[in-house]
Amino acid sequence: MTTSRFFKILGPAAVLLFAGWIARPMLQGVPIQRDIAQAQSNAPVEATAPVEATAPVEATAPTRNVVAAREVAWQVVKSFPHDPNAFLQGLVWHDGGFYESTGLEGRSTLRRVEFPSGKVLRKRDLPPDVFGEGLALWGDKLIQLTWQSHVGYVWNRRNFQLLRRWNYPTEGWGLTNDDKNLILSDGSDTLFFLDPQTFARVRELKVTMNGRALPYLNELEWIDGEIWANVWQTDRIVRIDPRSGAVRSFLNLSGVLPTSLRNGQEDVLNGIAYDEKTRRIFVGGKLWPRIFQIELKEAA
Ligand SMILES: [Ca+2]
Numbered sequence: 001m002t003t004s005r006f007f008k009i010l011g012p013a014a015v016l017l018f019a020g021w022i023a024r025p026m027l028q029g030v031p032i033q034r035d036i037a038q039a040q041s042n043a044p045v046e047a048t049a050p051v052e053a054t055a056p057v058e059a060t061a062p063t064r065n066v067v068a069a070r071e072v073a074w075q076v077v078k079s080f081p082h083d084p085n086a087f088l089q090g091l092v093w094h095d096g097g098f099y100e101s102t103g104l105e106g107r108s109t110l111r112r113v114e115f116p117s118g119k120v121l122r123k124r125d126l127p128p129d130v131f132g133e134g135l136a137l138w139g140d141k142l143i144q145l146t147w148q149s150h151v152g153y154v155w156n157r158r159n160f161q162l163l164r165r166w167n168y169p170t171e172g173w174g175l176t177n178d179d180k181n182l183i184l185s186d187g188s189d190t191l192f193f194l195d196p197q198t199f200a201r202v203r204e205l206k207v208t209m210n211g212r213a214l215p216y217l218n219e220l221e222w223i224d225g226e227i228w229a230n231v232w233q234t235d236r237i238v239r240i241d242p243r244s245g246a247v248r249s250f251l252n253l254s255g256v257l258p259t260s261l262r263n264g265q266e267d268v269l270n271g272i273a274y275d276e277k278t279r280r281i282f283v284g285g286k287l288w289p290r291i292f293q294i295e296l297k298e299a300a
Contacts, residue, residue, distance in 0.1 A: 066211040067246040069238070073297035074251050077280075081118030084265070084289040086111070090135025090144065090175060090219060091271035091284055091291075097121070098273060099157065101135035101144050103286070108132030110144055110153075110160060118291070124160040126153075134175030134219060136182055138196045143182060145172030152199070166199045174220035174229065178242065183227060185217040191227065191240075207240055209247040214238065221272035223281065230270050237272060237283070256292055257285060 082088075086109075090101030098113040108126040113119070126132050131147035141163060142155040148171055154163040170186035177183060181193040181202050191205040207214045207229075216232035226248070227240040235254035238247040253269055267286030274281055284291045 069247040070249045072249045074294045077293045079290040079292045080116045082291045087286045088271040088284045089133045091273040092137050093273040093275045101132045103132045133172045136175040136177045173218050176220035176222045189213040189215040205245045207245045219270050223274045
């Protein structure tokens with residue numbers, strides 16, 4: 001082999017070897033750079049994983065289930081006469097008229113009220129030492145609460161005969177029902193679901209608005225799968241999800257009783273009734289001279 005032939009053969013190999021030697025750090029750098037890239041791409045994952053496991057979870061866990069309650073607009077459709085001496089505590093629609101429970105000691109009653117005249121067709125006085133509160137209809141029985149006497153009354157709705165009394169440990173504020181249970185409020189943020197025959201507690205529901213406990217739940221009405229509740233000392237009616245207890249939306253009814261109809265004796269908004277057949281919603285108040293039919297300005 002001649003020298004020239006030796007270099008002709010080895011030359012390209014040497015060039016390749018030389019090139020390989022030059023490129024070695026770069027080639028070695030590829031996996032290094034890949035590791036760095038992976039490390040960089042992993043970095044945020046590794047950095048956020050414990051963050052997600054700690055602070056953000058604690059920060060978001062309460063808010064994850066929060067339903068922001070939105071205000072729903074309403075308007076008065078009609079209004080109807082109402083006894084201004086009735087301290088309205090429970091309002092129920094049935095068969096073309098209202099049943100009412102009224103409060104104040106010595107003035108508490110159960111009433112059948114004609115619609116739309118507001119004429120009291122039948123009235124039963126409660127004992128003078130009790131304060132009438134929530135009212136619900138279960139079959140042919142009217143079930144009426146008292147405020148602090150821990151006694152409820154079961155009436156025959158047709159003739160107002162007393163069928164029985166029952167006792168409960170809390171105060172009595174509002175009462176309504178779904179298709180299985182009575183639902184009782186006691187002025188706290190808890191609603192109690194009761195067996196309508198035995199009055200045993202079936203379950204409790206904590207009510208929240210924007211993630212916070214909402215106390216002072218008063219008169220109640222079951223309307224199309226929601227629990228509507230007056231909130232004592234406010235002009236608000238809240239609409240409660242009966243599964244979660246969250247207030248989904250609310251109505252601000254300040255101004256529903258116009259100044260021209262006020263004589264200064266009126267107490268707060270209280271009283272909700274629903275005519276399921278015609279989907280009419282009625283609201284009233286304590287010692288208010290009118291009952292108002294309202295409708296929402298948007299679909300439920
Ligand atoms: Ca009611």
